């Protein structure tokens with residue numbers, strides 16, 4: 001008891017001395033925007049700006065922690081979006097996220113995207129459309145979980161970025177060649193027929209034009225967008241899993257794909273304990 005009390009006392013004294021001697025350094029402004037700047041070579045519009053390069057701000061992230069603002073001007077919406085992401089996903093599952101950026105385009109139907117940073121697939125950028133957050137906060141939360149799946153399906157244990165498209169015997173997604181046994185390959189084995197796969201002209205691009213037709217014919221897809229490519233299918237199903245959305249019986253095997261893999265338990269538990277109200281189920285069903 002005595003020993004414990006002494007240790008406790010030491011801790012209190014240390015904390016008190018820190019409070020006195022350390023200046024009150026604020027890394028965020030009054031709105032909560034990160035203002036402290038850091039250099040990050042991967043943090044530039046050419047890498048994470050997307051096709052329109054409308055990047056407004058980006059945070060450099062290391063091991064799930066914000067290191068500082070690495071592009072643009074302080075933007076509280078970006079920090080709020082990051083807070084939402086870490087409300088859904090545990091920090092230790094975000095170690096492959098190197099940059100978290102924002103673009104601002106109310107006219108774009110792109111809610112967010114993931115970009116590989118540099119030549120290796122060890123760091124990724126997640127870039128979100130901050131204009132979309134207020135329009136539909138539930139949809140935005142689903143999107144955050146969706147994007148996280150694009151990261152964990154492209155890390156080096158899943159995707160070999162050193163293999164050229166011509167030498168890829170599995171599936172080349174534009175960044176690299178999926179390994180045998182990769183989640184995306186298992187996904188295709190389970191849920192995509194050869195005919196469905198063959199109906200996509202360019203797997204690296206996905207096929208939104210043909211998605212509606214595949215959706216109409218197969219009730220297993222969780223919405224038309226998921227029928228645009230196996231990766232989008234996996235991503236949409238993952239966000240349904242994470243938020244425990246009610247899905248039709250035909251979609252349930254896709255959600256169960258994650259439920260039987262214990263490595264995803266922590267993300268789902270974290271998301272379901274999050275401070276926000278879980279999103280409601282999407283009404284976009286597939287099937288004849």
Ligand SMILES: [Zn+2]
Pocket residue numbers: 146147150231232235
């Ligand atoms: Zn996606």
